Amino acid sequence: MTTVIDLDDGRAPAGSWRGGPEGGSGRGGGEILCRDLVRIFATDGVEVQALQGLNLTVEPGEIVAVVGASGSGKSTLLTILSGLDTPTGGTATVAGTDLLAMGPKARVAYQRHTVGFVWQQTSRNLLPYLTARENVLMPLELAAPSRRERAARARRVDDLLDLLEVGHVAERRPAEMSGGQQQRVAIAVAMANSPRVLLADEPTGELDEATSAEVLEAMRGVNRETGVTTLVVTHDPTVSEHVARTVQIRDGRTSTETLRRTETDEHGQARHVSEEFAVLDRVGRLQLPEDFMASLGLRDRVRLALEPDHVGVWPDTPSRAAETGRDTGSAGSGGSGRSER
C-alpha cells in the first residue's frame, strides 16, 4: 500500500510493506555494491556474526540512510566501506575498487581520494588546535601538496565552507563552534579532496533534534550540489524525512527499505509519498517484520501459497491449515501450502 503524507508531517506510518527487488530501487552497476557480505568477529573463542550476508546497492549520486537497532551491524558495514576493516566473506566494491583485494598502498589512496568520512565524535573529525579553515586545508595539503596552487587550495576551502554555510566560523577552533557547526566543518573536511563517496557514521549522534535536521539537510545539499554518493548510518528515526531512500539493517542483513518521493496532487499541492518494502535477496529470502510475526504468531514454520498476484503466508496451525489448503487449491498453484495428490 502506498502511503501519502503531508509535507509538514513528513512521517511515514508503519504497517505497509511491499516485497521488492533486492535492494529496492532500480539497479545498475552501483557506486557501492555489497554482495553476501559477512563479517565474523572472534573474541575469546566466541564468534559474533556482525554481518550475515548483507546485500546493498547504492547508485552513483544517490543519498541513502542506513538505520537499525543497536548491534545490527551498521558500524561494521561502514568500517568496511571506509577501508578500515576487511570482511570475512562476500564482495564489496566502492567506486570500482574491490575492497577485498586492496593492498596497503591502494588502501591509503582509497581513503585519501575515493571516500570521505564523517564520524560521530568531533574529536575524530577535526584537529582541536586548528581553525575550521586549517582543518579543511589539511587533507588538501596531505593529498597533493604540489598539485594545486596555494591560491586554488584557499579558494577550494572557502567554497566548501560557504557550501556548508560555515564561512563565518572559518577562523574559529572546534571548541569555539557549536556542535552543528563542527559537524558542518567535518563534512567540508570530508569533501576536501572531492571523494566519489561520502560515508557518515552517526553524524548527528551528539546533536539535538533541530541541529540534527540541519546537519542532515546540509549533507543532502552537498549530495545535490556535488553529486557525491552518500551513505549515512544513523539511529535518528527522522532521517527518512531527509533522504529518498532508507535501508534498515536487522541482524546483519538488509531487511526493509523506505522509498520517498514528492508528488504534486490535483490541487497543485506537494506531498511526500512514502512506501516501505521488504528486501528480497537473490535466493528469495526476506525478513518478515517483527510486528507482523508477533501479530499472527508466526514462528519456526509457515505455510505459503502462490496466488495470481501475491504470496500468502499463514501460521502453521491446524485451523489455518484447512483455509490455506482451500486458498492454495483455488489459485491452482501451491508454494509450501498443503498439496493433495
Ligand SMILES: Nc1ncnc2c1ncn2[C@@H]1O[C@H](COP(=O)(O)OP(=O)(O)OP(=O)(O)O)[C@@H](O)[C@H]1O
Ligand atoms: N571488534 C569487534 N569485536 C567483537 N565483536 C564486535 C566488534 N565490532 C562489533 N562487534 C559486534 O558486532 C555486532 C554489530 O556491531 P556494530 O557496531 O556493527 O552494530 P551497530 O548497528 O553499529 O550498533 P550501534 O548502533 O550500537 O553502534 C555487535 O554484536 C557487536 O558487539
